[in-house]
Amino acid sequence: MSAWVEIGERCWVRRYEEWDLNIGLVVGSDGALLVDTRATTEQAEELREHIREVTDEPVRWVVNTHAHFDHVVGNSVFTDATVYLHENAATEEDLSGTTFSVAKVIDLGDRRVELVHLGNAHTSGDAVVVVPDVDVYFLGDLVEESAPPSYGEDSFPLEWADTLEMVVGMMATAAKVVPGHGAVVDIEFVRNQTNDLGTVANTISGLHHDGTSLDDALKHTEDWPWPVEKLQDAIKRGYEALGTPRRPTLPLLGPG
Numbered sequence: 141m142s143a144w145v146e147i148g149e150r151c152w153v154r155r156y157e158e159w160d161l162n163i164g165l166v167v168g169s170d171g172a173l174l175v176d177t178r179a180t181t182e183q184a185e186e187l188r189e190h191i192r193e194v195t196d197e198p199v200r201w202v203v204n205t206h207a208h209f210d211h212v213v214g215n216s217v218f219t220d221a222t223v224y225l226h227e228n229a230a231t232e233e234d235l236s237g238t239t240f241s242v243a244k245v246i247d248l249g250d251r252r253v254e255l256v257h258l259g260n261a262h263t264s265g266d267a268v269v270v271v272p273d274v275d276v277y278f279l280g281d282l283v284e285e286s287a288p289p290s291y292g293e294d295s296f297p298l299e300w301a302d303t304l305e306m307v308v309g310m311m312a313t314a315a316k317v318v319p320g321h322g323a324v325v326d327i328e329f330v331r332n333q334t335n336d337l338g339t340v341a342n343t344i345s346g347l348h349h350d351g352t353s354l355d356d357a358l359k360h361t362e363d364w365p366w367p368v369e370k371l372q373d374a375i376k377r378g379y380e381a382l383g384t385p386r387r388p389t390l391p392l393l394g395p396g
């Protein structure tokens with residue numbers, strides 16, 4: 141059974157069995173802010189009841205870490221809240237809400253929450269949610285703890301590590317990091333996952349550079365930090381970005 145865990149003062153995480161999804165809750169003097177809303181209306185109604193276990197403050201703000209259904213379908217249940225999401229998340233999945241481009245500050249009264257977008261990664265519209273007074277970072281699916289990072293058809297495998305490295309750059313050493321799915325982690329975990337994401341990017345670029353066909357790249361089993369079956373979309377998306385590989389050149393007689 142899931143329960144709220146207070147990982148910073150008036151800042152909670154609840155890890156749900158369905159999709160192993162993390163929901164964040166930050167309470168200020170003017171109301172409560174919710175990070176993501178679960179995958180169905182029914183689950184969101186349950187979430188609304190669960191919120192009452194820790195606060196009577198109304199949910200006035202909802203932030204979506206990105207547009208995937210397991211994080212946003214419950215939005216409709218929180219009718220009194222203003223929904224915030226990145227502009228690309230709004231356009232790609234046709235979601236309504238208040239959008240931002242690079243950064244946005246939400247004033248909760250006696251504390252603030254910051255939303256930051258640093259580039260393409262898990263999607264084109266990932267938002268990092270920072271609670272600066274307690275060093276808590278909700279990273280959505282930029283990081284996963286209980287499974288390999290999810291490379292989908294809308295992911296950016298060649299850019300993801302660079303984006304995440306910038307996120308790590310703004311984190312405090314004592315940061316408590318909430319992944320989209322799985323247990324709360326620390327900055328060291330995020331650094332390691334950034335390295336692994338970088339290895340995926342480099343391996344894709346290397347195969348492409350060597351003239352490996354897409355079909356062969358999809359079957360390549362070495363050099364990956366995760367099983368290649370989990371990286372099929374990563375390889376396809378990477379190849380799409382890099383263009384058709386040039387045919388390998390034979391080592392013909394060079395000068396001298």
Ligand SMILES: [Zn+2]
Binds near residue numbers: 206208262281290
């Ligand atoms: Zn996702």
